[in-house]
Amino acid sequence: MTLLNEQEQEKVAAAISAVERETDAEMVTVLTAQADNYAYIPLLWAGLIALLIPGIINYFTGWLAADMLLLGQWAVFIVLSLVFRIPGINVRLIPRSVRFWRASNLARRQFLEQNLHNTAGATGMLIFVSEAERYVEILVDQGISSRIDNDAWEAIIAVFTEQVKQGETLQGFITCIEACGKHLAAQVPATRQKNELPNHLVILS
Numbered sequence: 001m002t003l004l005n006e007q008e009q010e011k012v013a014a015a016i017s018a019v020e021r022e023t024d025a026e027m028v029t030v031l032t033a034q035a036d037n038y039a040y041i042p043l044l045w046a047g048l049i050a051l052l053i054p055g056i057i058n059y060f061t062g063w064l065a066a067d068m069l070l071l072g073q074w075a076v077f078i079v080l081s082l083v084f085r086i087p088g089i090n091v092r093l094i095p096r097s098v099r100f101w102r103a104s105n106l107a108r109r110q111f112l113e114q115n116l117h118n119t120a121g122a123t124g125m126l127i128f129v130s131e132a133e134r135y136v137e138i139l140v141d142q143g144i145s146s147r148i149d150n151d152a153w154e155a156i157i158a159v160f161t162e163q164v165k166q167g168e169t170l171q172g173f174i175t176c177i178e179a180c181g182k183h184l185a186a187q188v189p190a191t192r193q194k195n196e197l198p199n200h201l202v203i204l205s
Helices: 006-020 040-061 066-083 087-093 096-113 150-165 169-187
Strands: 026-032 124-130 135-140 202-204
Touching: 006 026, 006 169, 026 096, 026 169, 040 066, 040 087, 096 124, 096 135, 096 202, 124 169, 135 150, 135 169, 150 169
Parallel strands: 026 124, 026 202
Antiparallel strands: 124 135
8 A cells, every 4th residue: 555655745735735825724634554553453363263263173073182273273373363464354354443443543643643723713624544444534623613514524525535445545635625625715714824734744654
């Protein structure tokens, strides 16, 4: 999975700058390849399968002595632990609710870490994307939420999420930023010159 290159990041920054000229809102975009490594879940699956499969086989066939059964369980656990580390397989082992919960938590941490809660007029906006989870979230502070209903963002998120699924992350960002900009320009129009927060795309390693 490849995050946006430098040229693509510049396009995102330019789109943010264009929007912020028309609104008092401060927009920050954050992109991460994956919200969590979920290391414990593949190991849990490997452990459960290693306990069950050799035991079931031995129950019906009686082929394995106690020491061979134990060795079989160890072998299955080691092999599956390695196989389940493969990124494409790893993600499929994680329940959707867990993936979205971790991504949502990271989005909220980023809202605070990017200092969006301290903007003048409480007009901070975060556009957060986690590619592996195919998760998109828009978080806004009170100065925006009091003027624009959350339903406006839900439609934008739905379009962006579909673009992330198709690997069109850059176009998704541009489309999302421009769509958000229309709502912000109408409801939170520019009344002063400002640039409290950087406009570049924040990429989490």
